[in-house]
Amino acid sequence: MSPGEPTSGRIVCVAEADLRFRDQTIRWFLSLTQLAKVPVERLSLVFAGVGEPPAWAMPFRRAGLDLGTVSRFDGRSPHCNKIEALTYAAKLTAGPVVVTDCDMAFLEDPLGFPQAAAAVSAKPVDRSNPPLRILDTLLREAGLPKPRTTRIAAKPWQRTYRGNCNGGLAIVGPGVSGQLAERWAFRARWLLDRRKILEGWAVHVDQVAMFLAIVDLDLEIVPLGTRHNFPMHRRPPVFPVDPAALHYHDRVDGQGSLLPVGRGAIDRRIDQVNRIHLAERSQLEVPA
Secondary structure, three states, X not given: OOOOXXXXXXXXXXXXXXXXXXXXXXXXXXXXXHHOOOOHHHEEEEXXXXXXXXXXXXXXXXXXXXXXXXXXXXXXXHHHHHHHHHHHHHOOOOOOEEEEOOOEEEOOOHHHOOOOOXXXXXXXXXXXXXXXXXXXXXXXXXXXXXXXXXXXXXXXXXXXXOOOEEEEEEEEOOOOHHHHHHHHHHHHHHHHOOHHHHHHHHHHHHHHXXXXXXXXXXXEEEEOOHHHOEEOOOOOOOOOOOOOEEEOOOOEOOOOOEOOOOOHHHHHHHXXXXXXHHXXXXXXXXXX
């Protein structure tokens, strides 16, 4: 599929029922529907570990958003709930599945990002997280071959293995969604039982487990660029970037607006997200 050409498919985000996720999911929903112009019928918001979506999410349902629930994958890693989200969404579409973190805002439809039917599209890591020595140990323990290394764009003096990608956004092609979900789950449980190997990078269990699953299945990777998953918590790159998706992490002020990064083109995109969020979030808020 040509980059920028939207296709059928499903975009899914997994959240907790905790009220602190409300503002993130409102921003996610408004940016996708109002700025990226994604039809609400292609979106799913799922909640982990509850029988019903929380009361604060009911305005989403009235707006036409599919709300679902999934089991917690494993209490040792909430981030691994994305595996359950992939399984959920893959049952709703014959097209690709875009799995995103809650702390993302979109200016363009991610279903139009570069992808292939039997591949995973994701942005390579911004730094060597975890380092090659740790990945080498895991590959050896898992009995998997070493993929080829690639330079890290933001830190070209560092290298990582192809397939070690940021976990905030992944596009899973319809030809591999089922087998990836199964193998990702297997490798996540395998890794959680050996998480001491990750040392200080244990928070990245979901990301590393996907890397191992990709190697295990010998899947093709379509590398996404910085503009497709722009990290607002990092120093902006020296080269021009017009973000299609913002991964903002904790870069939010006390009024719920995303903080600027000090680069004109990027800050204009951030301002677009802030304006639509501040103007329309009240329609999706209910008393706690």
